[in-house]
Amino acid sequence: MHHLLDWAVAILTILYAILLMAYRYWFGLLQNFKAAQIDSTQFPSKPTHFSVVIPARNEAANIKTCVESILAQNYPTDFFEIIVMDDFSEDDTAFIVKALHDQYPNVHLLSLADYFKQNEISSFKKKAIEKAVMHAKGNWIVTTDADCIAPPNWLLLYHQYIEKNQPVFVAAPVMFIKEKGILNQFQLLDFLALQGITAAAVGAGKHSMSNGANLAFEKSAFIAVGGYQGVDAIASGDDMFLMHKMKMTLSNRIGYLFHPGAIVLTKAMQDWKSFIMQRIRWSSKARFYDDRSIFWVLLLVYLFNFSFLVMLLMGHFGSLFIALAFKTFFELFFLDPVAEFYLLPSQLKYFVFYQPLHISYTILAGLFGQVKTYTWKGRRVK
Numbered sequence: 001m002h003h004l005l006d007w008a009v010a011i012l013t014i015l016y017a018i019l020l021m022a023y024r025y026w027f028g029l030l031q032n033f034k035a036a037q038i039d040s041t042q043f044p045s046k047p048t049h050f051s052v053v054i055p056a057r058n059e060a061a062n063i064k065t066c067v068e069s070i071l072a073q074n075y076p077t078d079f080f081e082i083i084v085m086d087d088f089s090e091d092d093t094a095f096i097v098k099a100l101h102d103q104y105p106n107v108h109l110l111s112l113a114d115y116f117k118q119n120e121i122s123s124f125k126k127k128a129i130e131k132a133v134m135h136a137k138g139n140w141i142v143t144t145d146a147d148c149i150a151p152p153n154w155l156l157l158y159h160q161y162i163e164k165n166q167p168v169f170v171a172a173p174v175m176f177i178k179e180k181g182i183l184n185q186f187q188l189l190d191f192l193a194l195q196g197i198t199a200a201a202v203g204a205g206k207h208s209m210s211n212g213a214n215l216a217f218e219k220s221a222f223i224a225v226g227g228y229q230g231v232d233a234i235a236s237g238d239d240m241f242l243m244h245k246m247k248m249t250l251s252n253r254i255g256y257l258f259h260p261g262a263i264v265l266t267k268a269m270q271d272w273k274s275f276i277m278q279r280i281r282w283s284s285k286a287r288f289y290d291d292r293s294i295f296w297v298l299l300l301v302y303l304f305n306f307s308f309l310v311m312l313l314m315g316h317f318g319s320l321f322i323a324l325a326f327k328t329f330f331e332l333f334f335l336d337p338v339a340e341f342y343l344l345p346s347q348l349k350y351f352v353f354y355q356p357l358h359i360s361y362t363i364l365a366g367l368f369g370q371v372k373t374y375t376w377k378g379r380r381v382k
Contacts, residue, residue, distance in 0.1 A: 009311065009319055012304045013326050019300065020330040026200035027337055033259040035153070035160050047079040048159040051138030051219075055128035056097075057087035059146035062267070064096050066146050071104055075155040081106045081137055084146075085128040088118055093146075110135060125212070126228040126238045133222055142216040143239075147267045149177075157262045158216050167255040168221035169246045171202050171210035175342050176268040186354050187268040187275065188347055193331065196338030202256040207294050208244035214264040215239055217246065225249050240294075260341065279365035298366075305362040328352050 052070055056063055063084065070082055084097045086109060097109040112128050121127050133141055142158060144150060161170060176191050178184065201207035222242070231241040247254050269275040283298075304327075311320040332351060339345045 005310065005314065005316060006319055009307050009323050012300070012307055013323050015300055016304045017326060017330045019297065020334045023197055023200040024334045024337070026204035026206070027196055027334070030199060030203045030256070030258045033157065033161055033257060033262075035157055035259060035261070047076055048140050048155075048162055049138040050075075050080040050140050050142050050155055050158070050216075051132075051136035052080060052082045052142045052144065052155075053129055053132040053136070054082065054084045054144055054146050055087055055125050055132075056084050056089065056093050056146035057124070058089050058091045058093060060089075060091040060093050060096055062147040063093055064100065066144070066148055066150075067097070067100055067107060069148075069150045070144075070154075071107070072152060073150070073155045074152050075159070077106055080155055081108060083108045083110060083132045083136060085132045086111045086113075087124050087128050088113055108135075123228070123232050123234060123238075126232050129238055130227050130232075133219060133227070136219060139219055140216055141219055141222065143212050143214075144264060145213045145266060148174075148213050149265045151261055151263060151265075153261045154264070157257060157259055161255065161257050162216075165255050166253065167218075168250045168253045169210075169217045169243055170215065170255045170257050171198065171243065172214040172216070172257040173199065173260075173263045173342075174211045174213045174266055175263055175344075177265050178344075179268070183270075183272060183275065184268050185347065185350060186357060188344065189335075189351055189354060190358065191268075192335060192338055192342060192344060192347070195342070196335060199256055199258060199338075199341075202254065203258065205252065205254070207297070208240055208247050208254075209294070210239040210243045212239040213266050214262070215243075217242065221246055221250055260343070263342070276361065276365065279361060280368045283365045283368075302362065302366045305359045305366075308359050309363060324355060328355060 054063075054066065059066075067082055067084070070080075071077075073080065082104075084093075084107070086094045086097070094109060094111065097107065100107045101109060110132060112124065112131065115131055116127060129141075129143060140158070140162065142155070158170065158172075161167075173195055174191075175195065176184070176188050178188060195211075197207075198209040198211065201209050225242075225245040228238065228242065230245075234241070243254065269278055308320060308323065311317070311323070328351070332348060335348060335351070336345075339348050
């Protein structure tokens with residue numbers, strides 16, 4: 001039995017190492033997008049018209065900062081609008097946005113309650129984006145979250161990338177705001193890996209991966225693929241499912257805006273329960289992926305991490321420590337250039353200490369994401 005386990009762990013370790021080396025290679029192929037130097041008085045003659053869509057539920061503590069970071073863009077105000085779609089908020093989110101609208105005419109508030117009753121839908125964020133897109137004046141939609149902060153050249157970089165590459169969908173980098181504490185530090189490292197894989201895989205044209213906190217798509221392309229039709233009953237996945245539909249339907253015109261000036265900052269979860277619920281939410285959509293390459297990658301990652309639990313329970317400590325050493329080495333090998341891009345290389349020195357936590361949460365979130373309901377934004381979700 002032990003010999004069979006050794007062989008299984010060895011095979012999983014080799015496959016995992018090959019996967020990480022592939023991601024490292026693809027990430028190394030990425031080059032910073034060469035943005036033109038344009039000051040505030042030299043905007044392009046025909047700027048892209050953007051509609052920035054922000055679904056918001058109970059975000060009174062964050063929405064003003066988010067909207068103000070977008071209003072401060074180094075981009076002509078006549079060529080972008082901000083649409084906040086209030087998702088049945090029970091706090092002052094709508095009141096704050098209304099006050100911003102009174103001061104800034106290009107800030108608009110819509111309410112999901114004007115279109116649906118809460119018990120009529122299961123995918124609130126998809127419906128929020130879908131309705132906002134139908135009201136959008138821009139020919140390009142940019143989505144972000146209400147707890148995000150956009151950098152000043154965000155829309156300018158999107159415009160230049162669109163003009164140069166003519167895509168229909170663009171993914172872009174996201175990172176957590178660095179704060180004190182073990183939980184924040186762990187999330188930074190974990191999210192660093194997720195964002196590195198996203199950049200590497202999308203840049204190489206391998207997976208349909210993105211993050212709704214920072215992506216853009218052509219409005220006409222959204223309409224052409226039927227929006228979220230076919231996946232609108234799935235609670236999460238507004239970003240990746242839409243990306244895959246466009247990739248399959250519209251000649252693979254998918255891009256990744258690889259530039260440090262395009263990094264959107266967002267808040268990490270503030271407590272362990274919220275963190276676990278977020279990861280369960282993310283993993284819950286795995287069985288619905290049409291992009292089978294992601295499914296097989298997730299299965300490999302899950303089985304490899306699950307093997308550590310099996311080795312621990314069977315007292316197979318020698319193999320466990322060897323596999324853990326290989327896991328740590330190849331993950332750090334992959335993360336080194338990713339951390340450099342995000343200016344977080346100093347965080348890697350803590351990486352080895354969080355391995356037991358990373359393995360544990362991967363097993364739990366992967367399992368519960370397929371069999372358990374979870375709570376998100378005050379709602380119970382299947």
